[in-house]
Amino acid sequence: MRLIRxxxxxxxxxxxxxxxxxxxxxxTLTRSLDVGLGLGYxxxxxxxxxxxxxAAGALLSEPVRPLRRGALVLGVNASLNLTSDLSDCxxxxxxxxxxxxxxxxxxxxxxxxxxxxxxDQGSGVRLFLGPGYVRTSDxxxxxxxxxxxxxxxxxxxxxxxxxxxxxxxxxxxxxxxLTNLTAGIGLRVH
Numbered sequence: 001m002r003l004i005r006x007x008x009x010x011x012x013x014x015x016x017x018x019x020x021x022x023x024x025x026x027x028t029l030t031r032s033l034d035v036g037l038g039l040g041y042x043x044x045x046x047x048x049x050x051x052x053x054x055a056a057g058a059l060l061s062e063p064v065r066p067l068r069r070g071a072l073v074l075g076v077n078a079s080l081n082l083t084s085d086l087s088d089c090x091x092x093x094x095x096x097x098x099x100x101x102x103x104x105x106x107x108x109x110x111x112x113x114x115x116x117x118x119x120d121q122g123s124g125v126r127l128f129l130g131p132g133y134v135r136t137s138d139x140x141x142x143x144x145x146x147x148x149x150x151x152x153x154x155x156x157x158x159x160x161x162x163x164x165x166x167x168x169x170x171x172x173x174x175x176x177x178l179t180n181l182t183a184g185i186g187l188r189v190h
Contacts, residue, residue, distance in 0.1 A: 030063070030190045031060075031061070031062045031063075031190065032060075032061055032160075032188050032189065032190040033058065033059070033060050033061075033188065033189045033190075034057075034058065034059040034061070034150065034162050034164070034186055034187070034188045035057075035058050035186050035187055035189075036055075036056070036057055036058075036162060036164055036184045036185060036186025036187075037054075037055065037056050037184050037185070037186065038054075038055040038056075038164070038182050038183050038184015038185065038186075039052070039053065039054065039055060039084075039182065039183065039184065040052070040053035040054075040055045040081060040180055040181055040182030040183065041053060041180075041181055041182075042081075042083075042103040042104075042178060042179070042180050043178070043179040043180075043181070044176060044177045044178045044179050045103065045104070045176045045177075045178045046176065048102060048103050050083065050084075050102060050103060051083075051103045052083070052084040053081045053082060053083060053084055053103075053105075053180060053182060054081070054082045054084045055079065055080070055081050055082075055166075055182035055184055056079070056080045057077060057078060057079035057080065057166070058077070058078050058079075059075050059076070059077045059078075059112075059128075059148070059150075060075060060076050060077075061073050061074065061075035061076075061112075061116075061126070061128075062074055062075070063116060066118075067115075067118075069117065069118065070115055070116050070117045070118045070124075071115070071116050071118060072113070072114075072115060072116075073113070073114050073115065073116045073126060073128070074111075074112070074113055074114075075111075075112040075113075075114070075128060076109070076110070076111060076112070077108070077109070077110045077112055077128070077132070077146060077148065078107075078108070078109050078110075079107070079108045079110070079146070079166065079168065079182075080105075080106075080107050081105060081106050081107075081108075081168065081180050081182060082105045083102050083103050083104070083105045083137070104136040104137045104138040104140065104170075104178070105136065105137040106134055106135060106136040106137065106140075106168070106170055106180070107134070107135050108132045108133065108134045108135075108144060108146060108168055108170075109132055109133050110130055110131065110132025110133075110144075110146040111130050111131065111132065112128035112129060112130035112146060112148065113128065113129065113130050114126055114127045114128035114129060114130075114148075115127050123152050123153055123154040123160060124151070124152060125149070125150070125151045126148075126149070126150050126151075126152075127148075127149050128146075128147065128148040128149070128150075129145075129146070129147045129148075130145075130146060131143055131144070131145060131146075132144055132145070132146045132168075134168065134170040134171060136170050136178075138173075140170055140171050140172075140173050140178075141171065142171035143171060144168060144169050144170045144171055145168070145169040146166065146167070146168050146169075147166065147167045148164060148165070148166040148167075149164065149165050149166075150162055150163065150164035150165075151163050151164075152188050158189060158190060159187060159188070159189060159190075160187070160188040160190065161185070161187065161188075162185065162186045162187060162188045163183075163184075163185050164183065164184060164185075164186065165181070165182070165183040166181070166182050166183070167179060167180065167181050167182075168180045168182075
């Protein structure tokens with residue numbers, strides 16, 4: 001009983017502060033630049049033993065329309081996915097002057113549209129999807145599809161820690177459909 005009498009004034013103070021915070025206008029999202037590194041894996045294509053990928057990318061994004069629980073966001077994403085194991089090709093090059101096939105590396109430049117949850121300036125979750133121009137190491141060129149989901153935690157007024165996952169669908173050739181899934185960490189400047 002004594003504890004309730006002591007906590008009651010504290011609850012009366014915290015209640016109005018919570019209401020005032022809920023009624024305050026949400027912080028606006030700002031233009032941001034994400035830079036990240038990660039690892040990935042390639043699916044599809046020829047039967048190859050090594051499909052590991054090293055991933056790097058940069059995403060420039062801009063909120064274009066505020067929504068009740070977030071914002072519509074446009075972005076431009078540049079990504080590079082390199083095959084991480086070339087050891088089979090090195091030995092095969094000595095046997096065959098034509099070389100061998102390994103899972104293709106690729107570069108992509110994508111225009112993405114998506115949604116950002118308005119959590120806090122520099123923090124929150126975003127979802128992106130859009131077309132992109134993809135060029136692979138085995139001469140596949142053309143339009144592909146890119147998707148990305150990321151989350152950020154604010155570290156300072158202009159810097160956030162980012163964790164991300166992405167998928168790329170390069171153009172198909174010889175009925176070989178490739179998919180690359182990558183994930184990593186990085187920094188966001190806003």
